Amino acid sequence: MDVLVIGAGMVGAACAYYCAEAGLRVGVVERGAVASGTTSAGEGNILVSDKEPGPELALALLSVRLWAELGERFGGRIELQAKGGVVVARSGAAGDALAELCGLQRAAGVDAQDVGPSELAELEPNLTRDVVGGAYYPQDMQVQPMLAAAELVRRSGATVHAGTEVLGFRKSSAGALVGVSTTAGDLDAPWVINAAGTWGGEVAAMAGAPVPVLPRRGFVLVTEPLPVVVRHKVYTADYVANVASDDAGLETSVVVEGTRAGTVLIGASRERVGFDRTMSLPVVRRLAAQAVDLFPFLADVNLLRTYLGFRPYCPDHLPVIGPDPRVPGLIHACGHEGAGIGLSAVTGRLIAQTIIGATPSLDLTPFRPDRFAAVA
Secondary structure: OOEEEEOOOHHHHHHHHHHHHOOOOEEEEEOOOOOOOHHHHOOOEEOOOOOOOOHHHHHHHHHHHHHHHHHHHHHHHHOOEOOOEEEEEOOHHHHHHHHHHHHHHHHOOOOOEEEOHHHHHHHOOOOOOOOOEEEEEOOOEEOOHHHHHHHHHHHHOOEEEEOOOEEEEEEOOOOOEEEEEEOOEEEEOOEEEEOOHHHHHHHHHHOOOOOOOEEEEEEEEEEOOOOOOOOOEEEEOHHHHHHHOOOOOOEEEEEEEEOOOOOEEEEEEEEOEOEOOOOOHHHHHHHHHHHHHHOHHHHHOOEEEEEEEEEEEOOOOOOEEEEOOOOOOEEEEEOOHHHHHHHHHHHHHHHHHHHOOOOOOOOOHHHOHHHHOOOO
16 A cells, blocks of 8 residues: 555545545555544535635635535535525624624635625525524535545545554654554555544554644534425524634534435534533533524424534644654644534545645645644
């Protein structure tokens, strides 16, 4: 193998796909099954609407173009929907802040359209009328993450070592990586990609190049199948602030969207509680109440289930992408927090370009792995 990818979630799958597209022989090591970790607990968001101008938005703008290409290439196999996003302001202050953000986003290349209450009612007929305005983002998309990850891995032709855990990194006498040791034996490769998601910090520490990736727990509620009652991804303006928050305590801001199967997904909560998988009824109740406040018809809809997952959080809210100067041969693709699905395509492309010696499509300096040396 030329490249060994640790992790078969969406980011790892995209790395495998684009590395194979670049002509590299790829292996994937996954201690569970493909898409069995954080990817299985995601909503499939591919967003530009929730990002302020800066390095992450630049990633997102390129990634939505790559996802559009993947959608054309894969057809309906990944359930990619160019549904667009609607952000709702419930107060004058929220409306002013959202309008200011939209202006900054437009200057950065985002298609961000200011809309008033009557236009919101046209976009989302079932939305509460207690709104002052909002914004519409046609570039926002949604994908079925488990289907997409599986398709990317399949098309990469990678040798997949499922149910296999990495136990350590093997290095040459000069300190460069030559492969990894696993529960299934040694695997050789001159490049090893850390795409372990929420567990990326543990993998990096094992390699001797720590990065501070921490788990941030979130819950998602799933309703019974319904007709098309929510047309876009809809969330309130405070969602952007919650995404950017450094607070370790519980934060919730309502996000509602439909799926192709007819179910409605409701989020989003964030809290740093380690890898605690305890179900929290108070969080579920709060999310349900906020969703009903935004879409009153949901009060009469049954919930089928709720699930939780862990976003891989970095202190500066930017992912870790690129080669690690501390360990030659190690390259990171982790720490995307809640944007891993959306940013996976561009991450895979950038990683592949780096490995083959091509000029990356974006400057990787803001995402360099060693920027956290003191924190780690």
